[in-house]
Amino acid sequence: MADGAARQQKFKDLYVLATDGAKWTIDQDFEACFDWTYDDGRAAMMGLYEKGKEMQWNAQTRIDWSQELDPLNPQGMPDESLPVYAAPCFMKMNETEKGEVRRHFQAWQLSQFMQGEQGALICAAKIVTQVPDCDSKFYAATQTIDEARHVEAYKKLLTKFDAVYPITKPLAELIDQTLRDSRWDMTYLGMQVVIEGLALASFGTIRDHAKNALCAQVNAYVMQDESRHVAFGRLALRDYYPQLTQAERDEREEFLLEASYLMRDRFDAIELWQNLGLPIQECAEAMYTSGFMERFRNSLFSRIVPIVKDIGLWGPQVREGYEKMGVMGYANVDAQKLQDEDDTIARDFDARNAEIARVIARAGANQGQPAEAA
Numbered sequence: 001m002a003d004g005a006a007r008q009q010k011f012k013d014l015y016v017l018a019t020d021g022a023k024w025t026i027d028q029d030f031e032a033c034f035d036w037t038y039d040d041g042r043a044a045m046m047g048l049y050e051k052g053k054e055m056q057w058n059a060q061t062r063i064d065w066s067q068e069l070d071p072l073n074p075q076g077m078p079d080e081s082l083p084v085y086a087a088p089c090f091m092k093m094n095e096t097e098k099g100e101v102r103r104h105f106q107a108w109q110l111s112q113f114m115q116g117e118q119g120a121l122i123c124a125a126k127i128v129t130q131v132p133d134c135d136s137k138f139y140a141a142t143q144t145i146d147e148a149r150h151v152e153a154y155k156k157l158l159t160k161f162d163a164v165y166p167i168t169k170p171l172a173e174l175i176d177q178t179l180r181d182s183r184w185d186m187t188y189l190g191m192q193v194v195i196e197g198l199a200l201a202s203f204g205t206i207r208d209h210a211k212n213a214l215c216a217q218v219n220a221y222v223m224q225d226e227s228r229h230v231a232f233g234r235l236a237l238r239d240y241y242p243q244l245t246q247a248e249r250d251e252r253e254e255f256l257l258e259a260s261y262l263m264r265d266r267f268d269a270i271e272l273w274q275n276l277g278l279p280i281q282e283c284a285e286a287m288y289t290s291g292f293m294e295r296f297r298n299s300l301f302s303r304i305v306p307i308v309k310d311i312g313l314w315g316p317q318v319r320e321g322y323e324k325m326g327v328m329g330y331a332n333v334d335a336q337k338l339q340d341e342d343d344t345i346a347r348d349f350d351a352r353n354a355e356i357a358r359v360i361a362r363a364g365a366n367q368g369q370p371a372e373a374a
């Protein structure tokens with residue numbers, strides 16, 4: 001979609017809105033912890049570490065980045081997935097104007113993925129430094145390289161959209177809270193459970209609905225890693241939370257609910273509508289009334305709720321909160337099954353790509369032969 005000259009641009013020049021400075025810093029107050037025991041560690045945790053090592057991939061070579069995007073609908077998503085698709089301001093636009101809104105909305109969403117991935121990169125590195133047990137440090141080290149690769153992949157994909165948006169305030173607020181807290185488990189809870197859980201559900205919507213193969217594929221590969229990350233948070237916290245007092249668990253539950261509401265209700269994309277010169281009130285309302293968005297907002301919790309239940313933060317306030325949000329139905333979702341599916345779907349993409357490469361190679365070989373033999 002972008003021409004060669006635009007791709008030569010510096011990435012930061014693709015920002016369509018100014019960022020709040022070139023760097024963002026969050027004060028830290030925690031201890032770096034060494035583990036001299038070098039204990040063998042928990043079998044399940046070491047199993048995840050082994051998987052983490054074996055399933056490394058290279059974003060430059062596993063994906064064919066030459067695939068192009070349609071400028072009027074880069075991801076090839078159905079229009080219902082656009083929050084404003086039924087809003088009067090959108091309905092009266094011509095096709096070119098509608099295409100501009102699609103491209104910018106998708107770039108805004110993808111930008112949040114990329115910015116969130118940088119948050120995950122920093123959180124994973126913090127976990128390596130702070131977590132007391134060696135097995136968790138080993139695993140989190142593999143996650144750190146995974147997250148760097150995710151930033152790389154989303155950055156590369158965003159370049160093709162010719163538009164990048166700064167981190168949206170609610171996401172920045174949650175990452176700030178997660179990193180600022182000096183207790184190691186809060187990094188897991190904020191990042192591995194809430195942010196990664198939400199991210200998995202959002203990535204899944206694109207992986208499963210995008211008609212553009214490149215966009216679907218990037219999300220499928222990232223999800224293959226992410227579901228391992230969520231499993232890590234689940235394992236570590238399931239062991240830890242039963243050891244806390246009820247008051248300590250209550251505090252975590254409060255944080256969890258606040259974070260859940262923050263992510264569900266405040267992702268209103270105001271800065272996007274503003275940038276596009278659209279009526280903000282009308283667009284913000286559409287974001288809440290569109291049926292697809294309502295289903296999307298609820299589905300965001302499909303990955304979080306079963307984990308929260310599993311790690312034992314399942315007191316009355318969390319259950320009541322999730323009941324009010326209408327997401328209790330996800331309590332019995334089989335998280336392991338979803339993780340296995342994420343893996344299978346990513347492998348299916350690999351198989352399809354290998355088949356395409358075989359067909360191209362065969363066609364090339366046939367072209368090189370005399371006509372009667374071909």
Ligand SMILES: [Fe+2]
Nearest residue numbers: 117120147150
């Ligand atoms: Fe990630």
Ligand SMILES: [Fe+2]
Nearest residue numbers: 120196226229
């Ligand atoms: Fe992750």
